[in-house]
Amino acid sequence: MPCTTLLVGRRASADGSPLVARTEDSSAGSFDPKRAVVVRPEDQPRTYTSVLGGRTIELPENPLRYTAIPNALPDEGIWGCAGINAANVAMSATETITSNPRVLGADPLVERRGGQPGGFGEEDLVTLVLPYIRSAREGVERLGALLAEHGTYEMNGIAFSDAEDIWWLETVGGHHWIARRVPEDHYVTMPNQLGIDSFDLADAEGPGRNHLASPDLRAFLREHHLDLTLREDGQSADVFNPREAFGSHSEHDHVYNSPRAWYMQRTLSPHAEDWDAGAPGTSPDSDDLAWSRRPERLLTVEDVKDVLSSHYQGTVFDPYSPRGTDAERRAFRPIGINRHNALAILQIRPELPESHRAVQWIAYASLPFTTPIPMFTNVEEAPAYLGTTEATVSTDSFYWVSRMIAALADAHYSEVILAIERYQQRTLALGHAAVHAADQEAAGTDDPSAVPGLLAAANTAVAEKIREATDALLGEVLFTASNHMTNRFSRSDG
Template sequence: MPCTTLLVGRRASADGSPLIARTEDSSAGSFDPKRVVVVRPEDQPRTYTSVLGGRTIELPEEPLRYTAVPNALPDEGFWGCAGINAANVAMSATETLTSNPRVLGADPLVVRDGETPGGFGEEDFLTLVLPYIRSAREGVQRLGALLEEHGTYEMNGIAFGDAEDIWWLETVGGHHWIARRVPEDHYATVPNQLGLDSFDLADAEGPGRDHLASPDLRAFLAEHHLDLTLREDGQGADVFTPREAFGSHTEHDHVYNTPRAWYMQRTLSPHAEDWDAGRPGASPDSDDLPWSRRPERLLTVEDVKDVLSSHYQGTVYDPYSPRGTVAERRAFRPIGINRHNALAILQIRPDLPESHRGLQWIGFASLPFTTLVPMFTNVDAAPEYLTTTDRTVSTDSFYWSCRMLAALADPHYHHVIPLIERYQQRTQALDRAAVHEADRQAAGAGSAAEVPALLEAANTEIAEKIREATAALLGQVLFTASDRMTNGFHLSDE
């Protein structure tokens, strides 16, 4: 089960930008090469058929241009991953979620021919939704309608963002869904586990300020006795706990999912709990970690990248540390895992003009060893370094360069991590300088029509700088790995 999501509300971020971030991780034993593309309106299909689900749908006319991070090998469909459209609306799809037999019996996942997936799923959602929405709320509503009509073959969490808000949608069984707005001064953590810890049905059925849901959700809960909230006499039934009703609390969760939420919250709210005391609600295997918290300071893109690269540093659970026992070091699934395909951090900057408001930060492969490339999204094409990914391993591809770098560095972690950290700091400084300069040029443009060409040139320039820095680091790590090969021998070894 793959992926980790971190959502940051606008009043919790350093520059007032809502931040949507998710690692797309492949399943165990597989790696899915990714690339970055810009899908222009003329390239968007008008009739769409899901490769896995086998469902065909007619799509609306006049789609918006949007960015995506699809599979480089289209055997199983597009898998758009994450992007920002021409209206500066962001979408990340999807975070695979857990569920329980009561939900899956009440509203089964969609199959055809008895076992083949049916309806729509992660492969499809970005293509079906992102080109047609002009706000985060519209994204929830469009995807919700598609789920109600066509259904899905898997449980997923999907994020939508604009300059003001982030909405988080969780699928419930084959056709139902719930969605909640991220509190503006909070961050939210989602590690492959259905995580919403509170939901207000009255708000969802009424004004929908912070909650939206399938229209029949209350009846669905009642008919199948899914609401497990223990209430006092006379207490209203409007507020319930979705993770108890729809989610899971298995031993698998305690090894694979809850430790990631624990470490993200431990890092971003270090003084909120005694994180190492093993107490309920603040331990790696806790089922009661809140879905969202206030950070102890404002958060940056770099903070987000660091958290999603983490492997329990500073604890006995770090697989690279000598502190714990072998069993402790292998106890939990790291956030920064070998199976990362891609990281997308989606940033809509409300203090800037629409013409250069959207930024998509791209990372590939195992994140503890790699860096980010920022890409302005109001463009017609992505830089070649981010798009040239296929079956051929090549340093002309950012994806394959990152994959090689991580694989070479991992066995020699303590020898190369100083090189990696200097590279990450240098390249992230280059990223920031490039963004500042492109913002300055865009602000000085004669008209908004001139901005896309300026941004496209800026994207290419920073991608080339990252290419040079990555190639240099790859050479250094290769030398270290070669020098430490098992069959090495010197006369002085005698």
């Protein structure tokens, strides 16, 4: 599934929260309606069968409650997207990533053949992992064990977060994997490309402070000659570049993947490099852009939303700008694309009590034109505006209204973008105000059992306020689009 991920370590964020964010994008020519849900322990299956992979697994007892953003139409499986569980552990799954023939020859992806089950994939992973973990590291370990036993039919990157750490796991072939802890003062940019660019095998085999991996990874590298590192005499054989060993450097990457990482880093670290000089390591088609960087200031939820909505603003590659040529404006795949299904920004705030420290910001459809709604996750049910999505288009659904606004606005970008920017600023302000007010109310209650109820009320209240603003924007954009229809005519035209 085409996606874009941005991870922000807790010492790189404005409020000390680790931030995990990802757009879930559909394949070209298709759109997958999404809805927000809360999966209670009694609703979690005890026997699970993958729709695409056909593999069946028995799940542990005593699952935790968790949030998710599944497909509204379950014909291809659940596709849980992202969520936070009752232990305040977050998971985003998955970022589809690349590989190379050497890896896929050494450890082939698991295919479904002749009635035999395949492995697990993106449709399954949130359901199989998130309800059973109590830390980000536990998430890596559980998913790693599932990959070793059952395998996967695709290459994926998966993020786990708790109040302290973010871990990023990348699959390597059908059964192998690596994972690295995100540096606390860095952000990580991930397009659809294997991303980790440095890995310490000794740490992974030993204390695992910052690196974890399949137990046989060193032997796997050696047997199949996957490590491509040129080492000087005496240089450690423990550290290698996974992007060179397991990833790709295709022309497709240079058009579809690396330009997104380039623009995110250009935006978040604008003075770190001369981003527009075309130099190796800093150009849109570079194969060795850094996996993680230190930002030049602390990052906010708005920064994350803006970067994941971007379309190369300020460059000749912006499809909405008159600056470049037609070829330049269509040269690269934007981050903010028409095929967004959903955005999840997972925020675990370590300075607050566990009862209300977790917030999941949710947006739908093409992000340059839409806004996120905050949802506290220690609740029993998602607000109706976020969770009511049917196959039939309806203005009662935040998903469908967001999709309508984006489709209407795209053709009239210059006429409506100011209205959309005002709407985004207003609704983000409403979201922050609602979160702050609910924090204060939760902190002031003497009855901990009352907190989920007041958080649910806060979720519904802010969703309804943003619904009013969204309906007003839809009316404004519709009016503008109607006045620019091809068949317009008035008597004064003559």
